[in-house]
Amino acid sequence: xxxxxxxxxxxxxxxxxxxxxxxxxxxxxxxxxxxxxxxxxxxxxxxxxxxxxxxxxxxxxxxxxxxxxxxxxxxxxxxxxxxxxxxxxxxxxxxxxxxxxxxxxxxxxxxxxxxx
Amino acid sequence: xxxxxxxxxxxxxxxxxxxxxxxxxxxxxxxxxxxxxxxxxxxxxxxxxxxxxxxxxxxxxxxxxxxxxxxxxxxxxxxxxxxxxxxxxxxxxxxxxxxxxxxxxxxxx
Numbered sequence: 001x002x003x004x005x006x007x008x009x010x011x012x013x014x015x016x017x018x019x020x021x022x023x024x025x026x027x028x029x030x031x032x033x034x035x036x037x038x039x040x041x042x043x044x045x046x047x048x049x050x051x052x053x054x055x056x057x058x059x060x061x062x063x064x065x066x067x068x069x070x071x072x073x074x075x076x077x078x079x080x081x082x083x084x085x086x087x088x089x090x091x092x093x094x095x096x097x098x099x100x101x102x103x104x105x106x107x108x109x110x111x112x113x114x115x116x
Numbered sequence: 117x118x119x120x121x122x123x124x125x126x127x128x129x130x131x132x133x134x135x136x137x138x139x140x141x142x143x144x145x146x147x148x149x150x151x152x153x154x155x156x157x158x159x160x161x162x163x164x165x166x167x168x169x170x171x172x173x174x175x176x177x178x179x180x181x182x183x184x185x186x187x188x189x190x191x192x193x194x195x196x197x198x199x200x201x202x203x204x205x206x207x208x209x210x211x212x213x214x215x216x217x218x219x220x221x222x223x224x225x
Contacts, residue, residue: 004158033212042120042217043159043203056211091158103147103207107158 002027004108005074006092012114019079019086021111025094032075033105034067037089049075082115089113118142120216122204127222128194136189136202136219144209150178150189151203153218159203163189191221199223 005024013019025032031050035043045059049069060067064082069075079086089112093105119141128134140148147166151159165171165180165187177190189202201218208214 035215040217043205043215045212045214048211058210059212103213104149104161104164105213107151107160109158 004029004092004094004106006090006108006111008111009109010112010114012116013082014116015083016081019082019113021077021079021090021092021113022074023077023092023094023108024074025092026096026106029094029096029106031095031097032069033093033095034075034077035091035093037091037110039088043091046077079113082113084115087113087115118206118208118214120204120206120214122202122216122219124217125220125222127224128191130194130196130223130225132194133190133192134194134221136191136204136221138187138189138204138216140185140187140204140206140216142206142208142214145182146207146209148178148180148187149205149207149213150176150187151205151215153201153203155200162202194223196223196225 007022033048034046037043047060047067048056064080066078089110091107091110093107095105122138149164150162152162153159163178170179175192180187201220203218204216205213
């Protein structure tokens with residue numbers, strides 16, 4: 001039973017380019033979360049999605065960042081016109097259900113974005 | 117707002133016991149989680165507390181006091197492989213876990 005799969009594991013982009021990070025949740029999980037981890041910082045919540053729906057995007061920067069979780073295929077975190085401050089590890093996590101106490105997240109290994 | 121505090125670094129000796137504290141102030145509370153993260157790897161779930169008291173799971177135990185906004189993770193019989201970051205996270209009234217900055221634990225011989 002494969003865990004949460006993220007790719008690419010490492011991505012290098014130049015300023016102004018686009019970055020696309022993909023996440024396939026665990027089998028049977030329909031809830032996906034994206035977190036960002038900066039050096040020496042904690043995991044910061046970005047967005048929570050279910051299939052075809054964005055449930056909570058309160059942690060997403062207002063510009064350049066978007067996320068989707070289509071009916072078929074992986075969830076995608078898209079960063080347009082990247083800047084150096086976007087360099088970070090982006091972690092995807094999934095869970096099987098919502099509700100109080102049902103939020104045990106299984107994390108992927110992360111995608112490390114470096115912006116030159 | 118959210119405020120989750122834990123020490124930045126700790127050092128302990130192989131075979132010893134270490135306690136990692138976490139204090140929190142959050143809007144709403146639905147549970148507290150501890151995760152372990154080795155450098156360059158994914159965080160992995162260790163424990164969950166929603167009621168006051170101690171939850172024991174092998175060498176790891178976690179304690180919660182909701183009235184004090186306080187939790188600790190207790191690691192016994194430390195092994196070298198326990199060197200990692202330990203992340204305290206609170207599930208508030210929203211949809212996502214809110215994480216502290218993590219405590220980097222170094223286990224020395």
